[in-house]
Amino acid sequence: MTEITRFAPSPTGPLHLGHAFSAVQAAAHGALMLRIEDIDRSRCRPAHVAGILCDLAWLGLAPAAFLLQSEARPRHRAALDLLRQRGLLYACTCTRGQVEAAAAPHEGETRAYPGTCRGRSPPADMPFAWRLDLAATGLPMVQEWEDLATGRQQGRADAAGDPIIWRKDDWPAYHFACVLDDAAQGVTLVVRGRDLAEATPLQRLLQALLGLPAPRYLHHRLLLNAAGKRLAKRDRAETLASLGALGVRGADLAARLAALPPVGPDLLASAAAAGSVHSLQDQPRKGV
Template sequence: MPPPVFRFAPSPNGYLHLGHAYSALLNADLARAGGGRLLLRIEDIDTTRCRPDYEAAIYQDLAWLGIAWEPEVRRQSDHLDLYRDAVAQLTARGLVYPAFESRAEIARLVAARDAVAPWRRDPDGAPLYPGSGKTLSAAERAKLIASGTPYALRLDMDAARALVGELSWSERGEGPAGETGTVAARPDAWGDVVIARKETPTSYHLSVVIDDALQGVTEVVRGADLFWATSVHRLLQVLLDLPTPVYRHHRLLRDAEGRKLSKSSAATGLRELRAAGVSPQQIRSMVGLAPAG
Protein backbone atom coordinates (compact mmCIF):
# COMPACT_ATOMS: atom_id res chain seq x y z
CA MET A 1 0.00 0.00 0.00
CA PRO A 2 1.51 3.39 -0.93
CA PRO A 3 2.36 5.78 1.90
CA PRO A 4 -0.15 8.52 2.79
CA VAL A 5 0.48 11.92 1.25
CA PHE A 6 -0.08 15.11 3.26
CA ARG A 7 0.29 18.73 2.22
CA PHE A 8 0.62 22.16 3.78
CA ALA A 9 -0.73 24.86 1.46
CA PRO A 10 -0.27 28.45 2.71
CA SER A 11 -0.97 31.62 0.74
CA PRO A 12 1.90 34.14 0.52
CA ASN A 13 -0.34 37.11 1.31
CA GLY A 14 1.17 37.77 4.73
CA TYR A 15 3.52 36.30 7.31
CA LEU A 16 2.74 33.00 9.03
CA HIS A 17 1.34 33.02 12.56
CA LEU A 18 0.78 30.44 15.29
CA GLY A 19 -2.30 29.05 13.57
CA HIS A 20 -0.26 28.25 10.49
CA ALA A 21 2.43 26.73 12.67
CA TYR A 22 -0.10 24.41 14.29
CA SER A 23 -1.45 23.23 10.94
CA ALA A 24 2.00 22.76 9.41
CA LEU A 25 3.36 20.93 12.46
CA LEU A 26 0.27 18.72 12.69
CA ASN A 27 0.64 17.75 9.02
CA ALA A 28 4.33 17.01 9.55
CA ASP A 29 3.67 14.98 12.70
CA LEU A 30 0.94 12.91 11.06
CA ALA A 31 3.06 12.28 7.98
CA ARG A 32 5.98 11.16 10.14
CA ALA A 33 3.83 8.94 12.35
CA GLY A 34 2.19 7.27 9.37
CA GLY A 35 5.36 6.82 7.34
CA GLY A 36 3.94 9.27 4.83
CA ARG A 37 5.09 12.12 2.64
CA LEU A 38 4.69 15.85 3.24
CA LEU A 39 4.31 18.22 0.30
CA LEU A 40 4.34 22.01 0.24
CA ARG A 41 2.07 24.02 -2.04
CA ILE A 42 2.06 27.80 -2.44
CA GLU A 43 -1.49 29.01 -3.13
CA ASP A 44 -0.69 32.27 -4.89
CA ILE A 45 -3.57 32.83 -7.29
CA ASP A 46 -4.42 36.17 -5.62
CA THR A 47 -1.87 38.27 -7.50
CA THR A 48 -2.98 41.49 -5.80
CA ARG A 49 -2.04 40.30 -2.31
CA CYS A 50 0.58 37.56 -2.77
CA ARG A 51 4.22 38.72 -2.70
CA PRO A 52 7.60 37.02 -3.22
CA ASP A 53 8.90 38.20 0.15
CA TYR A 54 5.98 36.52 1.90
CA GLU A 55 6.72 33.31 0.01
CA ALA A 56 10.38 33.47 1.02
CA ALA A 57 9.31 34.00 4.63
CA ILE A 58 7.15 30.84 4.49
CA TYR A 59 10.19 28.74 3.61
CA GLN A 60 12.22 30.38 6.37
CA ASP A 61 9.56 29.91 9.04
CA LEU A 62 8.89 26.28 8.16
CA ALA A 63 12.60 25.44 8.10
CA TRP A 64 13.01 27.13 11.50
CA LEU A 65 10.18 24.99 12.87
CA GLY A 66 12.08 21.90 11.71
CA ILE A 67 9.58 20.96 9.01
CA ALA A 68 10.99 19.23 5.94
CA TRP A 69 8.97 18.87 2.76
CA GLU A 70 9.55 17.10 -0.51
CA PRO A 71 10.65 18.95 -3.62
CA GLU A 72 9.26 20.30 -5.81
CA VAL A 73 7.14 23.00 -4.26
CA ARG A 74 3.97 23.47 -6.30
CA ARG A 75 3.06 27.09 -7.02
CA GLN A 76 -0.47 27.58 -8.28
CA SER A 77 0.50 30.53 -10.45
CA ASP A 78 2.60 28.13 -12.55
CA HIS A 79 -0.43 26.02 -13.48
CA LEU A 80 -3.14 28.45 -14.55
CA ASP A 81 -3.69 26.63 -17.84
CA LEU A 82 -4.77 23.51 -15.96
CA TYR A 83 -7.44 25.47 -14.13
CA ARG A 84 -8.60 27.07 -17.40
CA ASP A 85 -8.99 23.60 -18.88
CA ALA A 86 -11.15 22.50 -15.95
CA VAL A 87 -13.36 25.58 -16.29
CA ALA A 88 -13.69 24.84 -20.01
CA GLN A 89 -14.80 21.28 -19.22
CA LEU A 90 -17.49 22.49 -16.85
CA THR A 91 -18.58 25.21 -19.26
CA ALA A 92 -18.93 22.72 -22.11
CA ARG A 93 -21.34 20.75 -19.93
CA GLY A 94 -23.49 23.81 -19.30
CA LEU A 95 -22.49 24.04 -15.65
CA VAL A 96 -20.88 27.49 -15.65
CA TYR A 97 -22.23 30.95 -16.45
CA PRO A 98 -20.78 34.48 -16.26
CA ALA A 99 -22.26 36.88 -13.70
CA PHE A 100 -21.58 40.57 -14.30
CA GLU A 101 -22.72 42.29 -11.09
CA SER A 102 -20.03 44.10 -9.12
CA ARG A 103 -19.62 43.46 -5.40
CA ALA A 104 -21.37 46.76 -4.73
CA GLU A 105 -24.28 45.78 -6.96
CA ILE A 106 -24.57 42.42 -5.24
CA ALA A 107 -24.61 44.17 -1.85
CA ARG A 108 -27.47 46.39 -3.03
CA LEU A 109 -29.43 43.40 -4.32
CA VAL A 110 -28.98 41.57 -1.04
CA ALA A 111 -30.06 44.63 0.95
CA ALA A 112 -33.22 44.89 -1.14
CA ARG A 113 -34.04 41.23 -0.54
CA ASP A 114 -33.22 41.47 3.17
CA ALA A 115 -35.77 44.28 3.41
CA VAL A 116 -38.45 41.78 2.41
CA ALA A 117 -37.16 38.65 4.17
CA PRO A 118 -33.74 37.50 5.40
CA TRP A 119 -31.69 36.46 2.36
CA ARG A 120 -29.93 33.12 2.59
CA ARG A 121 -26.29 33.04 3.70
CA ASP A 122 -23.64 30.43 3.05
CA PRO A 123 -21.87 28.60 5.90
CA ASP A 124 -19.33 31.43 6.11
CA GLY A 125 -22.12 33.98 6.54
CA ALA A 126 -21.83 35.55 3.07
CA PRO A 127 -25.07 36.07 1.12
CA LEU A 128 -25.82 33.67 -1.70
CA TYR A 129 -25.58 35.10 -5.18
CA PRO A 130 -28.76 37.13 -5.80
CA GLY A 131 -28.12 38.28 -9.37
CA SER A 132 -29.57 37.48 -12.77
CA GLY A 133 -26.50 36.09 -14.54
CA LYS A 134 -28.08 32.67 -15.01
CA THR A 135 -31.08 34.10 -16.87
CA LEU A 136 -29.18 36.24 -19.41
CA SER A 137 -29.38 35.14 -23.01
CA ALA A 138 -26.29 34.03 -24.89
CA ALA A 139 -26.43 37.25 -26.92
CA GLU A 140 -26.62 39.41 -23.79
CA ARG A 141 -23.66 37.59 -22.25
CA ALA A 142 -21.60 37.92 -25.43
CA LYS A 143 -22.35 41.64 -25.64
CA LEU A 144 -21.27 42.26 -22.03
CA ILE A 145 -18.08 40.22 -22.44
CA ALA A 146 -17.22 42.03 -25.68
CA SER A 147 -17.67 45.38 -23.92
CA GLY A 148 -15.02 44.43 -21.36
CA THR A 149 -17.42 44.24 -18.41
CA PRO A 150 -15.79 42.33 -15.51
CA TYR A 151 -17.44 39.06 -14.60
CA ALA A 152 -17.25 36.08 -12.31
CA LEU A 153 -17.75 32.55 -13.59
CA ARG A 154 -20.23 30.82 -11.31
CA LEU A 155 -21.12 27.15 -10.95
CA ASP A 156 -24.80 26.52 -11.69
CA MET A 157 -25.46 24.64 -8.47
CA ASP A 158 -28.89 23.33 -9.50
CA ALA A 159 -27.55 21.94 -12.77
CA ALA A 160 -24.49 20.46 -11.08
CA ARG A 161 -26.50 18.79 -8.32
CA ALA A 162 -28.83 17.30 -10.92
CA LEU A 163 -25.87 15.36 -12.36
CA VAL A 164 -24.65 13.79 -9.12
CA GLY A 165 -26.23 11.78 -6.36
CA GLU A 166 -25.78 12.13 -2.64
CA LEU A 167 -22.29 13.23 -1.63
CA SER A 168 -20.27 12.61 1.52
CA TRP A 169 -16.71 12.53 2.76
CA SER A 170 -14.67 10.66 5.33
CA GLU A 171 -13.81 12.96 8.24
CA ARG A 172 -11.12 12.00 10.74
CA GLY A 173 -11.19 15.31 12.54
CA GLU A 174 -14.25 17.17 13.71
CA GLY A 175 -16.66 19.74 12.36
CA PRO A 176 -18.10 22.79 14.12
CA ALA A 177 -20.90 20.75 15.69
CA GLY A 178 -18.81 17.64 16.30
CA GLU A 179 -19.39 16.08 12.88
CA THR A 180 -17.01 13.22 12.22
CA GLY A 181 -16.89 9.87 10.41
CA THR A 182 -18.99 9.88 7.24
CA VAL A 183 -20.28 13.43 6.73
CA ALA A 184 -23.04 14.28 4.29
CA ALA A 185 -21.97 17.04 1.90
CA ARG A 186 -24.30 20.00 1.43
CA PRO A 187 -22.98 21.98 -1.56
CA ASP A 188 -26.39 23.58 -2.08
CA ALA A 189 -25.76 25.66 1.04
CA TRP A 190 -23.19 27.67 -0.95
CA GLY A 191 -25.41 28.63 -3.86
CA ASP A 192 -23.80 29.38 -7.22
CA VAL A 193 -20.19 29.65 -6.06
CA VAL A 194 -17.50 31.49 -8.01
CA ILE A 195 -15.06 29.10 -9.65
CA ALA A 196 -13.11 31.68 -11.70
CA ARG A 197 -13.07 35.35 -12.65
CA LYS A 198 -12.30 37.24 -15.83
CA GLU A 199 -8.89 38.27 -14.46
CA THR A 200 -8.15 35.06 -12.54
CA PRO A 201 -8.87 31.72 -14.27
CA THR A 202 -9.58 29.85 -11.04
CA SER A 203 -10.74 30.12 -7.44
CA TYR A 204 -9.74 28.50 -4.19
CA HIS A 205 -12.46 25.86 -4.53
CA LEU A 206 -11.42 24.83 -8.03
CA SER A 207 -7.65 24.97 -7.70
CA VAL A 208 -7.51 23.12 -4.39
CA VAL A 209 -9.29 20.01 -5.69
CA ILE A 210 -7.22 19.95 -8.89
CA ASP A 211 -3.96 20.41 -7.01
CA ASP A 212 -4.75 17.75 -4.41
CA ALA A 213 -5.56 15.28 -7.17
CA LEU A 214 -2.49 16.04 -9.29
CA GLN A 215 -0.19 15.91 -6.27
CA GLY A 216 -1.65 12.60 -5.14
CA VAL A 217 -2.72 13.98 -1.77
CA THR A 218 -4.54 11.34 0.25
CA GLU A 219 -4.91 13.18 3.60
CA VAL A 220 -6.13 16.78 3.73
CA VAL A 221 -5.41 18.25 7.17
CA ARG A 222 -6.63 21.84 7.51
CA GLY A 223 -8.53 24.24 9.75
CA ALA A 224 -12.14 23.75 10.81
CA ASP A 225 -13.07 27.02 9.07
CA LEU A 226 -12.91 25.04 5.81
CA PHE A 227 -15.06 22.16 7.06
CA TRP A 228 -18.23 22.96 5.11
CA ALA A 229 -16.29 24.14 2.05
CA THR A 230 -15.51 20.44 1.65
CA SER A 231 -19.09 20.09 0.36
CA VAL A 232 -18.19 22.19 -2.68
CA HIS A 233 -14.92 20.32 -3.09
CA ARG A 234 -16.68 16.97 -3.12
CA LEU A 235 -19.06 18.21 -5.82
CA LEU A 236 -16.20 19.45 -8.00
CA GLN A 237 -14.30 16.20 -7.49
CA VAL A 238 -17.24 14.23 -8.85
CA LEU A 239 -17.86 16.62 -11.75
CA LEU A 240 -14.18 16.55 -12.77
CA ASP A 241 -13.70 12.83 -12.04
CA LEU A 242 -11.04 13.46 -9.40
CA PRO A 243 -10.10 11.20 -6.46
CA THR A 244 -11.33 11.97 -2.97
CA PRO A 245 -8.84 12.30 -0.12
CA VAL A 246 -9.64 11.69 3.53
CA TYR A 247 -10.19 14.91 5.46
CA ARG A 248 -9.10 15.90 8.95
CA HIS A 249 -10.27 19.36 10.03
CA HIS A 250 -8.51 20.62 13.12
CA ARG A 251 -9.31 23.21 15.75
CA LEU A 252 -8.54 26.86 15.12
CA LEU A 253 -6.21 28.87 17.29
CA ARG A 254 -7.83 32.07 18.51
CA ASP A 255 -6.78 35.31 20.16
CA ALA A 256 -7.78 36.54 23.61
CA GLU A 257 -11.09 37.85 22.20
CA GLY A 258 -11.91 34.49 20.63
CA ARG A 259 -11.20 35.59 17.06
CA LYS A 260 -9.41 33.38 14.56
CA LEU A 261 -5.76 34.40 14.31
CA SER A 262 -4.99 36.88 11.55
CA LYS A 263 -1.84 37.47 9.52
CA SER A 264 -2.01 41.08 10.69
CA SER A 265 -1.45 40.10 14.33
CA ALA A 266 2.20 40.67 15.22
CA ALA A 267 1.60 39.14 18.66
CA THR A 268 1.26 35.68 17.11
CA GLY A 269 3.53 36.10 14.08
CA LEU A 270 6.30 33.50 13.80
CA ARG A 271 8.84 36.10 12.67
CA GLU A 272 8.18 38.23 15.74
CA LEU A 273 8.19 35.26 18.10
CA ARG A 274 11.47 34.00 16.64
CA ALA A 275 13.03 37.46 16.98
CA ALA A 276 11.90 37.53 20.60
CA GLY A 277 13.87 34.37 21.31
CA VAL A 278 11.03 31.85 21.30
CA SER A 279 12.26 28.38 20.30
CA PRO A 280 10.57 25.89 17.94
CA GLN A 281 9.90 23.60 20.90
CA GLN A 282 8.19 26.46 22.69
CA ILE A 283 6.07 27.04 19.60
CA ARG A 284 4.92 23.42 19.78
CA SER A 285 3.91 23.96 23.39
CA MET A 286 2.13 27.22 22.57
CA VAL A 287 -0.05 25.51 19.95
CA GLY A 288 -0.78 22.50 22.13
CA LEU A 289 1.45 19.87 20.52
CA ALA A 290 3.74 17.46 22.36
CA PRO A 291 7.50 17.98 22.07
CA ALA A 292 9.04 16.60 18.90
CA GLY A 293 10.44 13.12 19.28
Protein backbone atom coordinates in the same frame (compact mmCIF):
# COMPACT_ATOMS: atom_id res chain seq x y z
CA MET B 1 -0.43 3.24 2.92
CA THR B 2 1.28 6.49 3.87
CA GLU B 3 -1.08 9.45 3.74
CA ILE B 4 -0.12 12.46 1.66
CA THR B 5 -0.98 15.76 3.33
CA ARG B 6 -0.42 19.38 2.39
CA PHE B 7 0.13 22.80 3.89
CA ALA B 8 -1.28 25.51 1.62
CA PRO B 9 -0.72 29.07 2.91
CA SER B 10 -1.30 32.26 0.93
CA PRO B 11 1.71 34.62 0.80
CA THR B 12 -0.25 37.64 1.95
CA GLY B 13 1.66 38.10 5.20
CA PRO B 14 3.97 36.38 7.69
CA LEU B 15 3.03 33.02 9.21
CA HIS B 16 1.76 32.94 12.79
CA LEU B 17 1.25 30.28 15.45
CA GLY B 18 -2.02 29.09 13.89
CA HIS B 19 -0.22 28.36 10.64
CA ALA B 20 2.49 26.50 12.54
CA PHE B 21 -0.09 24.32 14.29
CA SER B 22 -1.74 23.39 10.98
CA ALA B 23 1.58 22.68 9.24
CA VAL B 24 2.88 20.57 12.12
CA GLN B 25 -0.37 18.60 12.34
CA ALA B 26 -0.31 17.96 8.58
CA ALA B 27 3.30 16.74 8.82
CA ALA B 28 2.38 14.49 11.75
CA HIS B 29 -0.33 12.74 9.71
CA GLY B 30 1.54 11.97 6.49
CA ALA B 31 4.10 12.98 3.89
CA LEU B 32 3.82 16.76 3.76
CA MET B 33 3.45 18.65 0.49
CA LEU B 34 3.74 22.44 0.30
CA ARG B 35 1.52 24.57 -1.90
CA ILE B 36 1.82 28.36 -2.01
CA GLU B 37 -1.63 29.66 -2.97
CA ASP B 38 -0.57 32.87 -4.68
CA ILE B 39 -3.42 33.44 -7.16
CA ASP B 40 -4.72 36.55 -5.40
CA ARG B 41 -2.36 38.74 -7.40
CA SER B 42 -3.36 41.97 -5.65
CA ARG B 43 -2.40 40.76 -2.17
CA CYS B 44 0.31 38.12 -2.59
CA ARG B 45 3.97 39.14 -2.33
CA PRO B 46 7.15 37.21 -3.31
CA ALA B 47 8.79 38.30 -0.06
CA HIS B 48 6.17 36.39 1.89
CA VAL B 49 6.90 33.25 -0.14
CA ALA B 50 10.51 33.43 1.01
CA GLY B 51 9.32 34.04 4.57
CA ILE B 52 7.09 30.95 4.50
CA LEU B 53 10.01 28.79 3.38
CA CYS B 54 12.21 30.21 6.13
CA ASP B 55 9.52 29.67 8.78
CA LEU B 56 8.99 26.03 7.78
CA ALA B 57 12.74 25.41 7.89
CA TRP B 58 12.86 27.04 11.33
CA LEU B 59 10.14 24.64 12.52
CA GLY B 60 12.17 21.74 11.14
CA LEU B 61 9.62 20.85 8.46
CA ALA B 62 10.88 19.69 5.08
CA PRO B 63 7.99 19.30 2.59
CA ALA B 64 8.40 16.47 0.09
CA ALA B 65 7.29 18.63 -2.83
CA PHE B 66 6.54 22.27 -3.59
CA LEU B 67 3.89 23.79 -5.86
CA LEU B 68 3.48 27.48 -6.67
CA GLN B 69 -0.21 27.68 -7.49
CA SER B 70 0.12 30.49 -10.02
CA GLU B 71 2.34 28.25 -12.16
CA ALA B 72 -0.49 25.71 -12.42
CA ARG B 73 -2.74 28.21 -14.19
CA PRO B 74 -2.57 26.41 -17.60
CA ARG B 75 -3.83 23.23 -15.93
CA HIS B 76 -6.61 25.18 -14.23
CA ARG B 77 -7.55 26.78 -17.55
CA ALA B 78 -7.74 23.38 -19.28
CA ALA B 79 -10.22 22.16 -16.64
CA LEU B 80 -12.26 25.34 -17.09
CA ASP B 81 -12.42 24.76 -20.85
CA LEU B 82 -13.71 21.22 -20.30
CA LEU B 83 -16.56 22.48 -18.13
CA ARG B 84 -17.40 25.14 -20.70
CA GLN B 85 -17.54 22.49 -23.42
CA ARG B 86 -19.97 20.51 -21.25
CA GLY B 87 -22.23 23.57 -21.00
CA LEU B 88 -21.97 23.76 -17.22
CA LEU B 89 -20.82 27.39 -16.91
CA TYR B 90 -22.35 30.80 -17.45
CA ALA B 91 -20.88 34.29 -17.47
CA CYS B 92 -21.67 36.54 -14.51
CA THR B 93 -21.10 40.31 -14.41
CA CYS B 94 -22.57 40.85 -10.93
CA THR B 95 -20.57 42.72 -8.32
CA ARG B 96 -20.40 41.63 -4.68
CA GLY B 97 -22.71 44.51 -3.76
CA GLN B 98 -25.27 43.48 -6.34
CA VAL B 99 -25.24 39.89 -5.11
CA GLU B 100 -25.78 40.99 -1.52
CA ALA B 101 -28.60 43.35 -2.51
CA ALA B 102 -30.34 40.71 -4.62
CA ALA B 103 -29.92 37.93 -2.06
CA ALA B 104 -31.22 40.13 0.80
CA PRO B 105 -30.23 37.67 3.55
CA HIS B 106 -31.35 37.93 7.14
CA GLU B 107 -28.68 38.63 9.71
CA GLY B 108 -26.35 35.66 10.07
CA GLU B 109 -27.56 33.91 6.92
CA THR B 110 -25.44 32.96 3.91
CA ARG B 111 -25.64 35.35 0.96
CA ALA B 112 -26.60 32.84 -1.72
CA TYR B 113 -26.21 33.96 -5.31
CA PRO B 114 -29.75 34.13 -6.78
CA GLY B 115 -28.78 33.19 -10.34
CA THR B 116 -29.21 36.69 -11.77
CA CYS B 117 -26.98 36.11 -14.82
CA ARG B 118 -28.05 32.55 -15.62
CA GLY B 119 -29.25 32.42 -19.21
CA ARG B 120 -27.97 35.91 -20.07
CA SER B 121 -25.13 37.00 -22.35
CA PRO B 122 -22.72 39.54 -20.84
CA PRO B 123 -22.54 42.98 -22.51
CA ALA B 124 -19.61 43.43 -24.87
CA ASP B 125 -16.35 44.58 -23.25
CA MET B 126 -17.76 44.05 -19.74
CA PRO B 127 -15.63 41.91 -17.41
CA PHE B 128 -17.29 38.75 -16.16
CA ALA B 129 -16.64 35.70 -14.02
CA TRP B 130 -17.57 32.11 -14.81
CA ARG B 131 -20.12 30.51 -12.49
CA LEU B 132 -20.90 26.82 -12.26
CA ASP B 133 -24.55 25.99 -12.95
CA LEU B 134 -25.04 23.53 -10.10
CA ALA B 135 -28.44 22.34 -11.28
CA ALA B 136 -26.99 21.45 -14.69
CA THR B 137 -24.35 19.16 -13.14
CA GLY B 138 -26.94 16.56 -12.20
CA LEU B 139 -25.04 15.86 -8.99
CA PRO B 140 -26.64 15.71 -5.53
CA MET B 141 -26.30 18.95 -3.61
CA VAL B 142 -25.87 17.07 -0.32
CA GLN B 143 -22.29 15.83 -0.30
CA GLU B 144 -20.62 13.51 2.21
CA TRP B 145 -17.03 13.09 3.36
CA GLU B 146 -14.98 11.27 5.96
CA ASP B 147 -13.52 13.49 8.70
CA LEU B 148 -10.99 11.97 11.08
CA ALA B 149 -12.02 14.50 13.74
CA THR B 150 -15.81 14.17 13.59
CA GLY B 151 -16.59 11.03 11.57
CA ARG B 152 -18.89 10.84 8.57
CA GLN B 153 -20.12 14.34 7.67
CA GLN B 154 -22.41 15.91 5.10
CA GLY B 155 -23.37 19.39 3.92
CA ARG B 156 -24.95 21.27 1.04
CA ALA B 157 -22.78 22.29 -1.87
CA ASP B 158 -25.31 24.94 -2.93
CA ALA B 159 -25.39 26.87 0.36
CA ALA B 160 -24.03 29.97 -1.43
CA GLY B 161 -25.73 29.33 -4.78
CA ASP B 162 -23.90 28.82 -8.07
CA PRO B 163 -20.20 29.33 -7.22
CA ILE B 164 -17.68 31.39 -9.14
CA ILE B 165 -14.94 29.09 -10.40
CA TRP B 166 -13.09 31.62 -12.57
CA ARG B 167 -12.77 35.23 -11.44
CA LYS B 168 -13.14 38.47 -13.37
CA ASP B 169 -9.38 39.05 -13.11
CA ASP B 170 -8.85 35.89 -15.22
CA TRP B 171 -7.59 33.72 -12.37
CA PRO B 172 -9.20 30.57 -10.91
CA ALA B 173 -11.34 30.88 -7.81
CA TYR B 174 -10.14 29.27 -4.57
CA HIS B 175 -12.35 26.16 -4.56
CA PHE B 176 -11.62 25.32 -8.20
CA ALA B 177 -7.84 25.67 -7.90
CA CYS B 178 -7.81 23.90 -4.55
CA VAL B 179 -9.41 20.63 -5.70
CA LEU B 180 -7.37 20.55 -8.91
CA ASP B 181 -4.11 21.08 -7.02
CA ASP B 182 -4.94 18.59 -4.27
CA ALA B 183 -5.41 15.98 -7.00
CA ALA B 184 -2.23 17.04 -8.83
CA GLN B 185 -0.21 16.72 -5.63
CA GLY B 186 -1.74 13.33 -4.80
CA VAL B 187 -3.20 14.55 -1.50
CA THR B 188 -5.06 11.77 0.32
CA LEU B 189 -5.71 13.59 3.62
CA VAL B 190 -6.56 17.30 3.81
CA VAL B 191 -5.51 18.62 7.23
CA ARG B 192 -6.82 22.12 7.94
CA GLY B 193 -8.62 24.21 10.57
CA ARG B 194 -12.24 23.47 11.33
CA ASP B 195 -13.19 26.98 10.25
CA LEU B 196 -12.67 25.66 6.70
CA ALA B 197 -15.00 22.67 7.09
CA GLU B 198 -17.84 24.60 5.43
CA ALA B 199 -15.83 24.64 2.18
CA THR B 200 -15.87 20.84 1.97
CA PRO B 201 -19.33 20.15 0.41
CA LEU B 202 -18.62 22.30 -2.65
CA GLN B 203 -15.12 20.90 -2.98
CA ARG B 204 -16.50 17.34 -2.83
CA LEU B 205 -18.97 18.20 -5.61
CA LEU B 206 -16.18 19.65 -7.75
CA GLN B 207 -14.09 16.53 -7.20
CA ALA B 208 -16.97 14.36 -8.40
CA LEU B 209 -17.69 16.66 -11.35
CA LEU B 210 -14.06 16.68 -12.50
CA GLY B 211 -13.47 12.98 -11.87
CA LEU B 212 -10.86 13.66 -9.18
CA PRO B 213 -9.97 11.38 -6.25
CA ALA B 214 -11.80 12.16 -3.01
CA PRO B 215 -9.39 12.69 -0.11
CA ARG B 216 -10.28 12.26 3.52
CA TYR B 217 -10.27 15.26 5.84
CA LEU B 218 -9.08 16.25 9.28
CA HIS B 219 -10.49 19.58 10.42
CA HIS B 220 -8.46 20.31 13.52
CA ARG B 221 -9.09 22.62 16.48
CA LEU B 222 -8.06 26.27 16.19
CA LEU B 223 -5.70 28.55 18.07
CA LEU B 224 -7.38 31.64 19.50
CA ASN B 225 -6.11 35.04 20.59
CA ALA B 226 -6.80 36.61 23.96
CA ALA B 227 -10.18 37.85 22.70
CA GLY B 228 -11.23 34.31 21.80
CA LYS B 229 -10.96 34.88 18.06
CA ARG B 230 -9.09 32.71 15.54
CA LEU B 231 -5.52 33.89 14.98
CA ALA B 232 -5.45 35.87 11.74
CA LYS B 233 -3.01 37.96 9.72
CA ARG B 234 -5.50 40.82 9.51
CA ASP B 235 -5.50 41.04 13.32
CA ARG B 236 -1.69 41.16 13.34
CA ALA B 237 -1.28 37.88 15.16
CA GLU B 238 2.24 37.40 16.53
CA THR B 239 4.45 36.00 13.79
CA LEU B 240 6.78 33.01 13.86
CA ALA B 241 9.63 35.31 12.91
CA SER B 242 8.98 37.43 16.00
CA LEU B 243 8.99 34.33 18.21
CA GLY B 244 12.34 33.33 16.75
CA ALA B 245 13.66 36.81 17.47
CA LEU B 246 12.65 36.32 21.11
CA GLY B 247 14.81 33.21 21.31
CA VAL B 248 12.13 30.54 20.83
CA ARG B 249 13.58 27.41 19.19
CA GLY B 250 11.52 26.31 16.23
CA ALA B 251 12.10 22.61 16.87
CA ASP B 252 10.83 22.99 20.45
CA LEU B 253 7.73 24.81 19.28
CA ALA B 254 7.04 22.21 16.60
CA ALA B 255 7.38 19.38 19.11
CA ARG B 256 4.97 21.09 21.49
CA LEU B 257 2.42 21.66 18.74
CA ALA B 258 2.76 18.10 17.43
CA ALA B 259 2.03 16.76 20.92
CA LEU B 260 -1.30 18.59 21.07
CA PRO B 261 -4.25 16.40 20.01
CA PRO B 262 -5.82 17.85 16.85
CA VAL B 263 -9.33 17.09 18.12
CA GLY B 264 -10.92 18.87 21.07
CA PRO B 265 -11.77 22.38 22.25
CA ASP B 266 -10.05 25.28 20.58
CA LEU B 267 -6.85 26.47 22.20
CA LEU B 268 -5.91 29.80 23.73
CA ALA B 269 -2.43 30.89 22.64
CA SER B 270 -1.05 33.36 25.15
CA ALA B 271 2.34 35.03 24.83
CA ALA B 272 4.90 33.99 27.42
CA ALA B 273 8.19 35.54 28.45
CA ALA B 274 10.82 36.14 25.77
CA GLY B 275 12.77 33.02 24.90
CA SER B 276 10.09 30.53 25.98
CA VAL B 277 7.51 28.56 24.04
CA HIS B 278 3.96 29.85 24.12
CA SER B 279 1.72 28.54 26.88
CA LEU B 280 -1.20 26.62 25.37
CA GLN B 281 -4.15 25.69 27.49
CA ASP B 282 -7.51 24.20 26.58
CA GLN B 283 -10.11 26.91 26.17
CA PRO B 284 -13.61 26.11 24.89
CA ARG B 285 -14.50 28.22 21.89
CA LYS B 286 -17.48 30.50 22.36
CA GLY B 287 -20.53 29.14 20.64
CA VAL B 288 -19.04 25.66 20.15
